[in-house]
Amino acid sequence: MLAEVKINPREKIFLTATRMFRETGFSATSMRNISKELGIEAASLYSHIQSKEEILREICFRLAAEFFEVLQTLENSEEGPEEKLKTLITAHIKVLTRDTNASAVFLNEWRHLSEPFHSRFMDMRQKYEHAFRSILKEGIRLGKFKAADEKFMALTILSALNWTHTWYSPEGKMSPEQISDQLYSIILNGIKN
């Protein structure tokens, strides 16, 4: 009962800050900007959060965790590389479109993380990229995908996926599933043997 009282303002701060970080960038958004938007004084924010960076940290690592959950489900999968790729693309787009403000911050503002969080974040990013690459490598080995530089292919695919958050809208004409289906189709045609 008592704990419940404190949950709401903290979440409100996070939602507002996330949107403002997306629009203006982490560094150019001040605590006073955020507090004004919420109709309170800047000092009052600190009853609910520890620091400005705590907000950035939570956003970045919450999304990173969601992306890693996707990898987990693939780990024991018996599917072929095409199916794995489709599963990964679908899940990736699902995470990215769920909260486009958070996605934009996750993709663009992580470099403002201080150590050791900055390094930790880059490690996770690297691991995710590698999981992507290993699916492509498997496909190449099995002769399903074109024999090309799979690092180049992985980066190209990921960049195409990671642009979705800039234009996706829940009210738009494409659902997350339709987006991933189309992307998968373009990508598979682009790389298949």
Next chain:
Amino acid sequence: MLAEVKINPREKIFLTATRMFRETGFSATSMRNISKELGIEAASLYSHIQSKEEILREICFRLAAEFFEVLQTLENSEEGPEEKLKTLITAHIKVLTRDTNASAVFLNEWRHLSEPFHSRFMDMRQKYEHAFRSILKEGIRLGKFKAADEKFMALTILSALNWTHTWYSPEGKMSPEQISDQLYSIILNGIKN
């Protein structure tokens, strides 16, 4: 003779600032950071430049102009949509890889432009995107490309191209031409009918 003396320090400031804007972001890079890197006092920068934003403005609009030059050459072209697409992709990658620091700033920091530059920049961006779309539309009309949402296609293609600056290196194993050939091949296979 006399003018020549002033050219060099200004360019040095621009090069250093561009690199630092890319690494740390425009807002988080202070004039004192830049001056320290150059071994001078912050106040001394203002003998060569007008303001911090002038640097950002020059980078963004210089690259924008280069991208528009590409469009110009295509305007009177008699090529078909596939050839036009290939020409555009090749030129786009050429511009992006020429100075990856400037490209990163151009792509990520333009939102810190103040008015009226911010609006002007977004207009140019929009126009470029439209030129891309009209090539795709022509390809669809002629039955060369798949009948899909060409806005979606254009954004997907551009995002794949616009990631190149993050990993391209002049010392790397792929030349700009090889990169654009590979990208064109993936993209064309992905969208052709």
Next chain:
DNA sequence: CCTACCGATCGGTAGG
């Protein structure tokens, strides 16, 4: 290119 300095604003704390 420097010293000296401006007003504004920053993230954050003390104490209630």
Next chain:
DNA sequence: CCTACCGATCGGTAGG
């Protein structure tokens, strides 16, 4: 959640 405030730093100017 507020008032009052901290030291640090910001972009930029005056004057040489």
